[in-house]
Amino acid sequence: MRSITHALLAAAGALAYAGAAAFGLDDVATEARALARQAWQPAPEASAADSYDAWRDLRFRPERALWRAEGLPFQAQFFPTGSYHRRAVEMFEIVDGHARPLVLTQGHFQRGQEPPTDDATPKPVAGFRLHHPMNRADVFDEVVAFLGASYFRAIGQDQWYGSSARGLAIDTTGGPPGQAEEFPAFTRFWLERPAPDATRAVVHALLDSPRATGAYRFEIVPGPMTEVRIQARLFLRAPVATFGLAPLTSMFFGGENQPPAGPGGADFRPEIHDADGLQVASASGEWLWRPLTRPARPFVTSFALPGLRGFGLMQRDRRFESYEDLEAHYQRRPSMWVEPIGDWGPGRVELLQLPAASEADDNIAAFWVPAQPPAPGQPLEIAWRILWAGDEPPGPPAARVVQTRIGHGFRKMPPPPERLQFHVDFAGPALAALPPDAAVEAVASSQDDSRIVAVRTEHHPALAGWRMTLDVERRLDRAVELRAFLRHGDDTLTETWTYALPPQP
Numbered sequence: 350m351r352s353i354t355h356a357l358l359a360a361a362g363a364l365a366y367a368g369a370a371a372f373g374l375d376d377v378a379t380e381a382r383a384l385a386r387q388a389w390q391p392a393p394e395a396s397a398a399d400s401y402d403a404w405r406d407l408r409f410r411p412e413r414a415l416w417r418a419e420g421l422p423f424q425a426q427f428f429p430t431g432s433y434h435r436r437a438v439e440m441f442e443i444v445d446g447h448a449r450p451l452v453l454t455q456g457h458f459q460r461g462q463e464p465p466t467d468d469a470t471p472k473p474v475a476g477f478r479l480h481h482p483m484n485r486a487d488v489f490d491e492v493v494a495f496l497g498a499s500y501f502r503a504i505g506q507d508q509w510y511g512s513s514a515r516g517l518a519i520d521t522t523g524g525p526p527g528q529a530e531e532f533p534a535f536t537r538f539w540l541e542r543p544a545p546d547a548t549r550a551v552v553h554a555l556l557d558s559p560r561a562t563g564a565y566r567f568e569i570v571p572g573p574m575t576e577v578r579i580q581a582r583l584f585l586r587a588p589v590a591t592f593g594l595a596p597l598t599s600m601f602f603g604g605e606n607q608p609p610a611g612p613g614g615a616d617f618r619p620e621i622h623d624a625d626g627l628q629v630a631s632a633s634g635e636w637l638w639r640p641l642t643r644p645a646r647p648f649v650t651s652f653a654l655p656g657l658r659g660f661g662l663m664q665r666d667r668r669f670e671s672y673e674d675l676e677a678h679y680q681r682r683p684s685m686w687v688e689p690i691g692d693w694g695p696g697r698v699e700l701l702q703l704p705a706a707s708e709a710d711d712n713i714a715a716f717w718v719p720a721q722p723p724a725p726g727q728p729l730e731i732a733w734r735i736l737w738a739g740d741e742p743p744g745p746p747a748a749r750v751v752q753t754r755i756g757h758g759f760r761k762m763p764p765p766p767e768r769l770q771f772h773v774d775f776a777g778p779a780l781a782a783l784p785p786d787a788a789v790e791a792v793a794s795s796q797d798d799s800r801i802v803a804v805r806t807e808h809h810p811a812l813a814g815w816r817m818t819l820d821v822e823r824r825l826d827r828a829v830e831l832r833a834f835l836r837h838g839d840d841t842l843t844e845t846w847t848y849a850l851p852p853q854p
Contacts, residue, residue, distance in 0.1 A: 355724035370667045371446035371515040377553050377564035378582040383729070384555075385562040392536060392557075394435035400783035404432035406461045413457050414480070415442070416542065418423035419795055420676065422480050423543045423550045424489050427453055427474040428496050437473035439537040443553075448539055470513055477538065479550050492550075492571045496518075498532040500598070501567075503737045505575040505681055511599070511623035511682030512662050513580065514735055516556050516565060517583065518593030518716045522649045522701050525590060528636035535565075560587045575683075575737045578690070585725045592723075593699065593716030595687045595733050599624040599662045602708040603643040605671075607754045611707060620671050621708045621815065623682045624662035627715055628844075629698050630743065632656025636844035640753045641713055644702050650830070651718075659743065660698045661686035664714055665751065674723045677708075684742040687717075690732035695720040745844040748777025748835070751812065753848065768802075769821045771848065775835055776814030779842040789842065791817040791833050817846075825853045 387739040399407070407429050411417075415425035430437050440451040457469035476496035480489035484508050493503040498518030519531040539553040549570045556563035561583060568578040579595075602621040603609025611792070622641065631654045641662075662685040672679040696719040703712035720752040723729040736743065754772040756762055764770075783789065785808040791806045802820040809816045815835055823829045829850040835843045 353373055353770075358360055359700055363561045372443050373551075374553065374564055374566045374580055374582065377537075377539070377555055378382075378564075378728075381557075381562040381564040381582065381584055384557055385586050385726070386512075389557070389559045389586065392436050392534070401429035401432045404434070405430065405492055407431065407458050407515040408460075410457060410459050410465055411669060415451070415540070421543050421545060422547050423479055425479055427541055428459065428466045428476045428478070428494075428564070428838045429458055430473045432476045434475035434497055436475065436534065436536075438476060438535060440474060440477065441537065441539040443539050443541045443661055451540075454804070477540070479552075479569065481550070483571045489577065490571075492575060493569050494576065495535065495552070495554070496532045496536065501577075503569065503735075505571070505737050505739055506573045507681065508575075508683045508737065509678040509681040511664065511679075512685045513598045513711070514685065515596040516554070516581070517558075517561060517563060518591070518596035518714070519558065519589050520591050520716055521593050521716065523591040524697055531558055531560060531589075533561055533563070556583075560589055561585050564739055572709040574739065574742075576734055577737075578732070578734045579732070580732045581807060583723065583729045583731070585727075587725055589722065591699070591718060593695075594731060595719060596714060596716035597662045597685050597687065597734070598711050599641075599685075599713040599715075600705070600708060600711050601625065601643055601702070601713050602705055602710075604666075605639070605641065606640050607756055609708075618673050620666065620679070621674075621677075622664070622679065624664050624684070624713065625666055626663055626750075627660065627698070627700050628663045628686070629654070629660045630658035630745075632658055636749075637847055638750045638844050639700065639847050639849065640750075642702055642850070643712065644851045645704060645852065645854050647704070648702045649699065650702075650849045651699045653695075653697045655695050657689055657693050657696065657698070657717060659686055659688045660715065660717065661742070662713060663744075665742075665744055665749075677711055681739075683737040683739060686736045686738060686743045688734050688736070688743075689717075689738060690734060694718065695825070701796070736804050745777070747779035747841070748775050748814065748843040750774070750844065750846050751776050751814070753846070766853075767823050767825055769823060769829075771817075771819040771821070771831070773817045773833065773846050774809055774814060775817065775820070775841070775843045775846075776809070776812040779840075780815055783837060783842075787833050787837055789815050789820070789837050793819055793831065793833035794819075794833075795821065796828075799829045801831075801848075804833070823850075828852055 409426040441448045476493035483490040495501040502513040535554040537555040541551040554565040563583040566580040570576040600623045627639045647845040701714040705712040
């Protein structure tokens, strides 16, 4: 059970909501600040008796969706507690500026083919999802879901759920030895009742964890490229080693640069991933592209920047033929692009890549680490937006990388293991405008522990672009980091391709 102090804070908050003139982020921030001054109390957990399949079989009844009876343009449905999702969240609805508790019951849910009931016994919930007509005017499509810790994910028109976002990441990388990553969790949500003509939904959330609290406001705008605007006010109880803002989570099990293989050997599908690369836009004007990998051991890399224009885990390859999966629809998984609102100052984009036993494992994380994290007791106000993009995601204005392959062509003698060959294809307006015989050159560099043996470029008529081939010698016991871009005379034509490989075990 939570402490008496926490219970008193919750009761006081409920009274304040009832009397407030217009509930908003300031109300949630007042609660977050008060929590930050108290010792953290873990939330109680519901029974884990249900298996995952049994939990999935207990579904919310669509006819009982919040705001359905009123005919409003958004509807809310809820996830029950159970299986992996044992922590209940408190739910409120904001009507005319006032917040009131939402009570969900057993009768809101139906198990499998069993007949529905009107059982009024309260049923704890683990999260919720919002629906809105997005692909057809007469169908309410799922747009965004909040479920588990501070995770949430969204989709745009004709997309399929893929990568996720989180409210905050603490010690995901660089924590003290032996100390696990801390997962802050949303513990309360307030859903604003939408107007009859609303085109966006507003959600408030309270975040809590052993070392941090936070107040969040989400503005969700469904569309071909669904946008989520986020305002946050964060408070630290204690110092943290890695303070990760706007964290993203994804899965990479294999791509053209690393064919997928599991315990049973090679997979019939050419590629398996929710995202195939990390894209970064620096305030300096440089765009960077790092293809993802599935390493044998945890592998952390980062990009130090004077300022940030954006970063994201992108699903650039959108052809069905690249995946050949009739169920997973990887070609419809969205790219996720984060753009700061306001100046975030200097810092770094951190990329964590983990081993994965299967495509069911999220093994990729990316987030922004400010150069000066807030001190305990010092509030941090920050805002950003996330775009869930399909076929035309934000990207460099010139030309970009469209694929990276590793491997040698025909050789009379097999190359030694320390010799690598990369084949990188670039395409885009800046390259398509050039004649095939244009003097396009690759500017490539490596760190001291590897050596570029040869680099060449050639026109790629199938792409109206260019292919760069890069021969590299590496030390097997050291990490490899490479950078390259294409130029024509003094003109930079492309983003910067950057590739990293961990030491071989």
